Amino acid sequence: MTNRFPLIGLTGTNGAGKSEAAKHLMSLGYAYYSLSDILREELAARGEPATRDNLIRVGNELRARFGPDILALRTLRKLRPRVLAVIDSIRNAREVAALRQQPGFVLVGIDAPAEIRFARVQARGRDDSAASLEEFLAKEDEERRGGDTAQQLEACLALADIRIENNGTIEDLHRRLEEVL
Numbered sequence: 001m002t003n004r005f006p007l008i009g010l011t012g013t014n015g016a017g018k019s020e021a022a023k024h025l026m027s028l029g030y031a032y033y034s035l036s037d038i039l040r041e042e043l044a045a046r047g048e049p050a051t052r053d054n055l056i057r058v059g060n061e062l063r064a065r066f067g068p069d070i071l072a073l074r075t076l077r078k079l080r081p082r083v084l085a086v087i088d089s090i091r092n093a094r095e096v097a098a099l100r101q102q103p104g105f106v107l108v109g110i111d112a113p114a115e116i117r118f119a120r121v122q123a124r125g126r127d128d129s130a131a132s133l134e135e136f137l138a139k140e141d142e143e144r145r146g147g148d149t150a151q152q153l154e155a156c157l158a159l160a161d162i163r164i165e166n167n168g169t170i171e172d173l174h175r176r177l178e179e180v181l
Contacts, residue, residue, distance in 0.1 A: 005104055005106040006103070007079075007084075007085050007102050007103075008086045008087070008105075008106055008108060008181070009086075009087045009107040010086060010089070010107075011108070011109050011156040012109050012110035012156075012157065013112070013153060013157075014117060014136075014139075015112070015116075015118065015120040015121040016111050016112045016166055017110050017112065017120075017164075017166040017170075017173050018110050021108065021164075026086065030085055031079075031085045031086070032085075032086055032088070033085060033086070034075075034087070034088040035071040035072060035089040037075075038074050039055045039059050039062070039071070040055070042058050059071065059091070060146075063148075063150070068094035069094040069095055069097065071092070071095055072096075076098070076102070087099065090156055091152065092149075092152050093155040093159060095156075106162065107159060107161050108163075108180070108181075109159075109164070111157065111163070113167055114133065114137060164176050
């Protein structure tokens with residue numbers, strides 16, 4: 001794989017494989033950053049657990065207070081110059097716009113059928129606020145079409161330079177990433 005993309009952003013639906021894609025890119029020499037880390041830091045400072053609902057709530061609060069691109073801007077301050085980097089958990093179109101200001105940025109959108117993603121989420125056993133496929137889809141609907149200061153997964157996926165349908169194995173995802181990058 002070439003290093004023609006020194007900064008790779010990852011967006012996509014819950015359970016689509018963004019974290020697995022990030023792990024693979026890290027194995028290829030990319031440093032890892034996540035916009036969600038900004039939210040985890042904020043929740044820790046407040047003494048609140050980093051549940052999916054809390055992450056969404058605090059992200060929306062920060063975007064409303066400091067602007068829709070605040071998570072991207074805070075993450076960009078952490079990047080080291082001339083180091084390959086992957087940024088995970090991009091969920092707002094203004095975050096994409098802020099990251100596009102960086103030379104060599106490419107946005108990769110990862111998705112998979114809802115049934116596959118729900119099974120993956122269930123297998124990882126984290127608190128994802130959805131005990132059934134119906135609850136999973138309802139929660140996701142909130143994240144897909146949010147306003148300016150909310151999550152906008154649909155808009156972010158539409159802005160992706162590269163789209164990957166991750167409906168196979170982990171090895172298939174790794175192979176596909178290397179093909180497109």
